Amino acid sequence: MAAPVYLLWFVAKEDEENDDGLLIGVYQSESSAKAAIERLRTKPGFADYPEGFQIHTRDLDCDSWSEGFFKTDV
Template identity: 55%
Template sequence: MDKVYLVWHTHELNDHDDDKLIGVYRTEAAARAAIERVADQPGFRDYPYGFEICPYPLDKDQWTEGFITV
């Protein structure tokens, strides 16, 4: 199955998670290189353990159930 790699950075801010999508990459190696490029930037360097690489399948429905609005 074809997939891409999403790179996220998350840290807690005011009692909730502050998520940032760094980018979407064709290979895991490219995703790791992206982390290396931004890890020294302001904010990211203060939370070095907030990075996550998430493999994500292509051409597959991810949200298959309905939703309700509260």
């Protein structure tokens, strides 16, 4: 099994439907990702949306979207 990494994303509330997230970084541990949130949460832009941080776990050397995808018009 591949080792997990922790992706830290930031999505402002108004951007949720547009899928315009910012990938902040990729971290070796969840605690490192949480530490990054603490460093950034008071910075301009981030401070306006304190709930905008999201941590997602992914495994290295594993494919995502392995079944393909379909684009839908909204």
